[in-house]
Amino acid sequence: MSLFSTTYDVIVVGGGHAGSEAAAAAANMGVHTLLITMNLQNIAQMSCNPAMGGIAKGQIIREIDALGGYSGIVTDKTAIQFKMLNKSKGPAMWSPRAQSDRMQFAECWRIMLEQTENLDFYQDSVTGLLFDENKIIGVKTALGLSVKAKTVVITAGTFLNGLIHIGDKSFGGGRAGEGASKGITEDLVAKGFEAGRMKTGTPPRVDGRSLDYSKMTEQPGDENTEKFSYLPITKNLTKQRSCWLTYTNQKVHNLLREGFDRSPMFNGRIKSTGPRYCPSVEDKVDRFATKERHQIFVEPEGWTTCEMYVNGFSTSLPEDIQDKAIRAIEGFENVKFFRYGYAIEYDYFPPTQLTHSLETKLIENLFFAGQINGTTGYEEAGAQGLMAGVNAALKVQEKEPFILKRNEAYIGVLIDDLITKGTEEPYRMFTSRAEYRTLLRQDNADLRLTEKAFKLGLASQERMDCVLEKQRKTDLLIQFLEKTSVKQDEINPVLEGKNLALVNQSMKLFKIAARPQLSFEDFATIKKLSEFIEENNIDKEIIEQAEIHLKYSGYIAKEKSNADKLNRLENVKIPSAFNYQKVKSLSYEAREKLSKIQPTSISQASRISGVSPSDISVLLVYMGR
Ligand code: FAD
Numbered sequence: 001m002s003l004f005s006t007t008y009d010v011i012v013v014g015g016g017h018a019g020s021e022a023a024a025a026a027a028n029m030g031v032h033t034l035l036i037t038m039n040l041q042n043i044a045q046m047s048c049n050p051a052m053g054g055i056a057k058g059q060i061i062r063e064i065d066a067l068g069g070y071s072g073i074v075t076d077k078t079a080i081q082f083k084m085l086n087k088s089k090g091p092a093m094w095s096p097r098a099q100s101d102r103m104q105f106a107e108c109w110r111i112m113l114e115q116t117e118n119l120d121f122y123q124d125s126v127t128g129l130l131f132d133e134n135k136i137i138g139v140k141t142a143l144g145l146s147v148k149a150k151t152v153v154i155t156a157g158t159f160l161n162g163l164i165h166i167g168d169k170s171f172g173g174g175r176a177g178e179g180a181s182k183g184i185t186e187d188l189v190a191k192g193f194e195a196g197r198m199k200t201g202t203p204p205r206v207d208g209r210s211l212d213y214s215k216m217t218e219q220p221g222d223e224n225t226e227k228f229s230y231l232p233i234t235k236n237l238t239k240q241r242s243c244w245l246t247y248t249n250q251k252v253h254n255l256l257r258e259g260f261d262r263s264p265m266f267n268g269r270i271k272s273t274g275p276r277y278c279p280s281v282e283d284k285v286d287r288f289a290t291k292e293r294h295q296i297f298v299e300p301e302g303w304t305t306c307e308m309y310v311n312g313f314s315t316s317l318p319e320d321i322q323d324k325a326i327r328a329i330e331g332f333e334n335v336k337f338f339r340y341g342y343a344i345e346y347d348y349f350p351p352t353q354l355t356h357s358l359e360t361k362l363i364e365n366l367f368f369a370g371q372i373n374g375t376t377g378y379e380e381a382g383a384q385g386l387m388a389g390v391n392a393a394l395k396v397q398e399k400e401p402f403i404l405k406r407n408e409a410y411i412g413v414l415i416d417d418l419i420t421k422g423t424e425e426p427y428r429m430f431t432s433r434a435e436y437r438t439l440l441r442q443d444n445a446d447l448r449l450t451e452k453a454f455k456l457g458l459a460s461q462e463r464m465d466c467v468l469e470k471q472r473k474t475d476l477l478i479q480f481l482e483k484t485s486v487k488q489d490e491i492n493p494v495l496e497g498k499n500l501a502l503v504n505q506s507m508k509l510f511k512i513a514a515r516p517q518l519s520f521e522d523f524a525t526i527k528k529l530s531e532f533i534e535e536n537n538i539d540k541e542i543i544e545q546a547e548i549h550l551k552y553s554g555y556i557a558k559e560k561s562n563a564d565k566l567n568r569l570e571n572v573k574i575p576s577a578f579n580y581q582k583v584k585s586l587s588y589e590a591r592e593k594l595s596k597i598q599p600t601s602i603s604q605a606s607r608i609s610g611v612s613p614s615d616i617s618v619l620l621v622y623m624g625r
């Protein structure tokens with residue numbers, strides 16, 4: 001089939017993290033999909049640090065996996081180190097993080113995409129969009145092709161009119177060594193879209209052979225590693241590479257200050273806003289002038305390469321300053337550079353211009369996902385890509401959009417935040433953004449989401465079977481704990497070992513399991529229990545589920561009840577063409593904001609900043625409540 005004669009169901013523009021998930025999702029939904037990207041060698045390239053997951057982001061990767069996306073599988077297959085962050089806190093905070101081999105990561109993504117049915121590839125740059133009135137009908141490319149499509153998903157990342165800065169040099173580019181994307185912004189602005197500029201930056205990469213690790217502290221991965229994918233096709237790591245911790249110091253800070261007058265951040269050449277929680281080193285030195293030192297994590301870029309990522313030293317200062325300042329860090333005295341750090345400015349589209357399905361409000365069948373929506377991070381991009389890919393496919397299939405609620409997934413929180421509140425600085429996910437984080441844990445993303453994805457045709461039968469088996473065994477274990485009593489002479493040694501008050505009668509096992517001071521491991525030696533676990537082939541994951549259920553059921557029930565209350569407001573729909581300007585009893589600010597965002601439900605309206613509880617009461621009356 002020729003590109004010239006085919007009308008694709010879905011064209012995905014850009015093969016980054018969002019585009020790769022979008023292409024996989026749409027194709028797996030059974031629709032004919034084309035991925036057009038500037039360079040097929042750079043599919044799912046990690047533009048910044050070679051790590052996936054982390055606080056709240058790890059939960060997102062597990063959700064992507066539970067829905068049938070590929071990011072979790074690729075991370076597991078290419079990981080060089082795994083850590084479960086926040087393990088000392090409650091399970092709502094546990095966040096998996098893995099470092100991957102950067103080159104293997106991109107290669108593994110490409111192999112998985114090539115093995116996906118219904119997916120075609122084409123290397124070119126999209127330079128314009130084809131419209132029929134207010135509908136998208138295809139794309140134009142740099143080589144002069146017009147490729148037709150029923151829906152288009154744009155995932156252009158940091159490439160739209162990208163401008164790279166190092167010291168007093170600025171040049172066009174979407175990422176180091178790659179050209180910027182021209183034409184898409186201009187076509188969209190001509191159609192009435194609002195565009196903005198954002199900024200991000202990356203640290204230098206150095207030759208690991210030139211570093212003195214004896215002056216740094218080793219940071220090994222977890223002893224007992226876990227993984228991202230719920231599927232058994234990936235395995236826990238048994239061999240890992242360590243990272244190294246060192247610090248900046250006053251000398252480093254003073255050397256950095258010598259370049260401030262040539263810093264594009266400080267001399268006004270960079271005008272846009274960068275990620276608040278990922279500041280450049282010059283920004284840290286400037287803003288926290290009294291701080292003696294900042295952490296620097298030295299992270300390997302892969303199994304075999306000696307290239308090291310200098311996490312914490314993101315900078316766009318001139319090369320000579322980077323060179324001098326980094327040498328003053330303990331262990332970096334004889335460093336050799338592979339690449340200098342740089343900053344990049346790029347266009348984004350305020351995401352309040354989207355609906356919950358990530359389709360644009362102005363142009364039908366056009367979807368946006370990833371950094372183009374003002375987010376930062378591979379995980380945030382991948383999640384949006386998956387949802388945009390699914391929704392583009394559903395649009396083609398003339399089916400209802402797939403929308404995740406805030407109490408169902410971090411992905412639901414992410415998209416709802418973006419389209420309801422918008423963002424003026426690069427948006428990254430945090431656990432604090434989720435009001436139902438006890439429900440949205442990394443351990444239960446499959447239980448929350450896989451059935452939904454299976455019904456859509458996105459998750460495989462194998463995935464669904466894994467979830468059913470996990471649920472069956474968890475229930476079995478909980479029932480056993482609830483009905484089984486153990487004599488005091490078996491329990492007391494366990495309690496004694498933890499300095500807890502002894503008991504003088506037999507006790508049901510669930511009462512022991514529910515105690516916050518005891519973990520399952522402490523009493524797993526109790527004979528009846530150990531026999532049951534062995535006979536029923538109960539693994540660590542099932543034990544964890546049962547333990548969380550018994551210890552946190554009170555909190556979980558409370559959050560569920562709060563979510564149910566709020567979802568009742570979610571069910572109070574607002575008609576799409578509702579004229580807020582006519583409702584004079586709404587405040588002026590509420591009328592303006594509601595008209596702009598066009599919320600679909602009272603619950604969404606209540607989350608718009610500037611819309612007060614009294615505005616909501618007025619709306620409820622209008623909606624007949
Ligand atoms: P990208 O990964 O940027 O992928 C976009 C893809 O689209 C590319 O493959 C590109 O070739 C392709 N493309 C673009 N335009 C076209 C076109 N017109 N036609 C065809 N193909 C096109 N994130 C963090 O969380 N923390 C950080 O500290 C951080 N620092 C960063 C520093 C730098 C210098 C850069 C560049 C990015 C940084 N990021 C950081 C962001 C992170 O890389 C992105 O959030 C993530 O990669 C976004 O994924 P995406 O799929 O939206 O876009």
